[in-house]
Amino acid sequence: MxxxxxxxxxxxxxxxxxxxxxxxxxxxxxxxxxxxxxxxxxxxxxxxxxxVCSFNVNAAKGLTINSLEDGKLVLLFEETTNNIVTIRKDSFFINTNGVLTEYTPGKEPAKQGEKIGPYHVRIGGDYKDAKAARAQADALKKKGIDAYVAYADCWQVWTGFFTDEATAEKYMAETLKPALGNGDTTVSTVSQSSKSIVVQNSKGEAAMVYCSSKGVLQIQPRTENDPYSLTINNTNSYRGDLEVRRLQDxxxxxxxxxxxxxxxxxxxxxxxxxxxxxxxxxxxxxxxxxxxxxxxxxxxxxxxxxxxxxxxxxxxxxxxxxxxxxxxxxxxxxxxxxxxxxxxxxxxxxxxxxxxxxxxxxxxxxxxxxxxxxxxxxxxxxxxxNWEVTMTSQQVKDRMLQLGYDTGDILNIVITQYSEAGRAIEMVVRGTKGEAVFTKAKCRSAFSLDSQLFTITTDAGVSVKGAGKTSPKVQLSGSKVMTANGVKTIGAGSGSGLMVIGADNKLKPITAVPTTYTFTGKGxxxxxxxxxxxxxxxxxxxxxxxxxxxxxxxxxxxx
Structure with missing residues (x-):
């Protein structure tokens, strides 16, 4: 359900x-x-x-990728079919047979493959529009240069996905400049940016890099789509548009x-x-x-x-x-x-x-x-x-430490206050070093219970008969009892030698300190x-x- x-x-x-x-x-x-x-x-x-560091997206009748700037859209890329487009961080990845695995430099995963990174080389200056930038990128491809467009609040042409600036500079000097010839085309390295996003086409090629400082990357189904929706990672479909940001943390x-x-x-x-x-x-x-x-x-x-x-x-x-x-x-x-x-x-x-x-x-x-x-x-x-959760005293102790309470070995857990509706609104966990008090919703969250409507029983609960009636089961740990040597408080370590007289007037050994706690609840x-x-x-x-x-x-x- x-x-x-x-x-x-x-x-x-x-x-x-x-x-x-x-x-x-x-x-x-x-x-x-x-x-x-x-x-x-x-x-x-x-x-x-x-x-996520990357995701795939497609729409039945295609999609557009835009830069949303002051309520206006700047068209960046268009896919007119239902082909998948990949959106990923401009970051460090290892490409293993087309599968990208992100890594941190110096902590590379065991997988083998081509390393790609967030450093690039810019070719030429700014272009007046997307059409001009794409025309230049296409011309460079004919020269054997793997060029693509970039949008950095203006249209540019870049190449490469290098893992560091030195590698980018080496490529620029030894490969790119000779391929460009003796013209006056300027080239320069583009350093890593925490804002950049890469758009890859269905062939796994870089269609463009988006690194606008004033816009938001927005993905829209083309208007021909009915319903107007997108599918992410071939599983989940959503009406409307997507916005993609790279944010700190x-x-x-x-x-x-x-x-x-x-x-x-x-x-x-x-x-x-x-x-x-x-x-x-x-x-x-x-x-x-x-x-x-x-x-x-x-x-x-x-x-x-x-x-x-x-x-x-x-x-x-x-x-x-x-x-x-x-x-x-x-x-x-x-x-x-x-x-x-x-x-x-x-x-x-x-x-x-x-x-x-x-x-x-x-x-x-x-x-x-x-x-x-x-x-x-x-x-x-x-x-x-109806639900039930059982925890050992060691599990309770570990949970208290996770919550920042060093209560020591657990002696008992007691609900000390109930609401008029019957829910626990104050609960005390007592240990050899101290106690932890939980109130209201924390009575539930302390042990990740399904509701606040619960009772607690243990393997050390006993029924005590007094004044003509028998009480519900109670925990003896922390209680005062009369012994042959006078009044004593039952505490940790008392269980193994504790004897009581039962209904049949015979002495029976009991456990004073619980080893398990069972929370039984509703809702x-x-x-x-x-x-x-x-x-x-x-x-x-x-x-x-x-x-x-x-x-x-x-x-x-x-x-």
């Missing part, structure tokens, strides 16, 4: 929810003509790395640019099954549209609005579209969730386990429309509705906002999409 969850821990983001929810006057809602979705990129802040960043409603075509079936009830699909479409508009510019530093991963919303483009989910998007076109006239910040997740959670118990901030509500229409048999996701399983159940029970949304988001309007 295609289930995805959005995990938001950023304090600034939570504060924005709190601030925005306080608006009482109607505010203009910005609906851009097109939005930008990051497909391949690196974002250190969120820990996402999908960046984000390798080569690829962005899909398309209208909002077409973007939602690729989101809804990736977030909820297209076979779901039509009203559930509509609720998902409105929630996704609202989330998109409230999250614009979330990745602004990387040149796009939202990413295609669970960090924002899962987006798989044209490849995952379905007529049923497309219809849900069309039937709710423009509909959004509003609170007191302003755009609400909505969230959704897979399943709640019976009741959703108040946002203050997950991310903090008291948001009036993100309150805990009953969720009785979930089927109860969905993927990860999948953060639990705030709309449960997708609950929405499907409500739709099957006869509720409309707006009734579903109003149930999960307290006091909102759908307009």
């Amino acid at each position: 295609k289930k995805h969850i959005k995990i938001i821990f950023t304090v600034i983001f939570v504060l924005s929810i709190f601030i925005n929810s306080g608006f009482s006057a109607s505010a203009a809602i910005n609906v851009p003509e097109k939005i930008r979705i990051g497909l391949y990129f690196t974002d250190k802040a969120s820990g996402i790395n999908t960046a 984000s390798d080569m960043t690829v962005t899909n640019v398309l209208p909002l409603e077409q973007y939602l075509y690729g989101v809804v079936p990736a977030e909820i099954q297209a076979s779901s009830h039509p009203e559930a699909l509509k609720a998902q479409a409105v929630a996704a549209r609202t989330y998109t508009l409230s999250s614009l510019n979330r990745h602004e530093t990387l040149g796009f609005d939202l990413c295609s991963t669970t960090h924002c919303q899962v987006y798989k483009g044209l490849s995952t579209e379905d007529a049923r989910s497309n219809k849900a998007v069309d039937d709710t076109a423009g509909k959004k969730v509003l609170y007191k006239g302003s755009l609400a910040e909505v969230f959704y997740f897979s399943s709640s386990g019976g009741r959703t959670e108040d946002s203050k118990n997950v991310w903090g901030g008291d948001v009036p429309y993100l309150k805990s509500v009953e969720d009785k229409y979930e089927s109860g048999d969905s993927w990860k509705y 999948w996701g953060h639990g705030v906002g709309m449960s997708q399983e609950g929405a499907k159940g409500m739709a099957e029970a006869g509720f409309t999409y707006d009734e579903i949304l109003k149930h999960y988001f307290t006091g909102v309007d759908v307009e």
Whole structure:
């Protein structure tokens, strides 16, 4: 089942929810003509790395490659058929039978092949337009010089892909100048640039190098394409255009640019099954549209609005579209969730386990429309509705070290506070050297659990009978007990010799310090906002999409 969850821990983001929810006057809602979705990129802040050093692209009836400058397009290259075009960094590669492997100088991979690099030789001066530059490149090819055009905010002609400047200079002196003859053609080396992008044709030849300082490389399907779409690496197809940037710390960043409603075509079936009830699909479409508009510019530093991963919303483009989910998007076109006239910040997740959670118990901030509500229409048999995770004490210790807590050997893990909905909102991990305290969403993330709705049992749990009743199983580690030598605290190393009198009045050995911890829970996701399983159940029970949304988001309007 295609289930995805959005995990938001950023304090600034939570504060924005709190601030925005306080608006009482109607505010203009910005609906851009097109939005930008990051497909391949690196974002250190969120820990996402999908960046690529090269990719293939084609369109059924051809494509164009342009430089987008101040809203205007400069045509760089055109492929009129469905032939594949390769876009790659102008960097260091080893070419092994046509397969390019990027490497770092001094750390070459074991693969054998031709080394190519980001140094070039420029032949002649600037040309007035692409036509003139290509004519010169073609003339040079007839002389045996492997020339190609380059766009550096003006048209030039270059040759070679050298691994260093010295090799470029040697080629220029020993091969290029003799081939050019005794004319007055000037030649010069072109040093490595962190911005350059190479466009290769279907034959693997360099069609051009793009190194503009003021433009963005944009790839468009030719207008003859229906649907207007591109295919990347022979697998994923996307409506709209692509933008390619080389950014510091984000390798080569690829962005899909398309209208909002077409973007939602690729989101809804990736977030909820297209076979779901039509009203559930509509609720998902409105929630996704609202989330998109409230999250614009979330990745602004990387040149796009939202990413295609669970960090924002899962987006798989044209490849995952379905007529049923497309219809849900069309039937709710423009509909959004509003609170007191302003755009609400909505969230959704897979399943709640019976009741959703108040946002203050997950991310903090008291948001009036993100309150805990009953969720009785979930089927109860969905993927990860019931789950269990078991960890050894050593695994827990290692995890604490990964999180920066040197707690020593683990003595116990205790949930010290629950929300009214039954979720863990404070959890303490106690060890021989100290303890680590986790609150709210960190109760879940500390051990990468599926939800905050869980209990903890161990192999050292015992039932203690007192005052006429038997308690649930408890851990003895850290507890005080009466022994023949007086009151003692049970700690690490106490297990092997500990004896208790059982119900049959016989002494039995028990383990005081757990060696395993089992987390048993319900639901999948953060639990705030709309449960997708609950929405499907409500739709099957006869509720409309707006009734579903109003149930999960307290006091909102759908307009």
